[in-house]
Amino acid sequence: DAGVTQSPTHLIKTRGQHVTLRCSPISGHKSVSWYQQVLGQGPQFIFQYYEKEERGRGNFPDRFSARQFPNYSSELNVNALLLGDSALYLCASSLLGRGWGVDTEAFFGQGTRLTVV
């Protein structure tokens, strides 16, 4: 059974450009969350989507946006890239939209390593 898949795995962009990152959740999972992990730090929450609706948004500027498609896959878009956007972007999927529990494990993908130069 395939896990959470993210594409691309690595990406190099120039300041001011736009980037789209993609995530396919585990089959049957309807919730997708996005996190930014800067080197040496823990993941910081960006967005959570459940059944194509935004359920939560972290403290990130409007340059960050996301959406979830009918097949539950998701895209994270970042406009006007800054050097500080360089990070590992993680996607996590879960069975239910609400939380991480004994019967609702959160599974992370391998991430997309974004470098802004």
Add this chain to the structure above:
Amino acid sequence: QKEVEQDPGPLSVPEGAIVSLNCTYSNSAFQYFMWYRQYSRKGPELLMYTYSSGNKEDGRFTAQVDKSSKYISLFIRDSQPSDSATYLCAMRTGGSYIPTFGRGTSLIVHP
């Protein structure tokens, strides 16, 4: 002050040692506590999950939560070189389903 504090390490131990990893937190509303393991260049993997105070054991791993002290721990017995990774604590309230992560502790188990 961050909501969740975690010493980044690195923590270097010999194979077979008992490892103790810890996090402190400031939000008394946190009720769900998790430990993730992250290997280099990989995504985090959920290792242990605990609700409220108490202990939970799973094989070589034991998670402890002391809500009165706002302190959680992960113990690894008989540590192996394959345990070398970054260990992230995470926690959330009952009302919010978004966990807050610590910065992670880098663990190195040498043969």
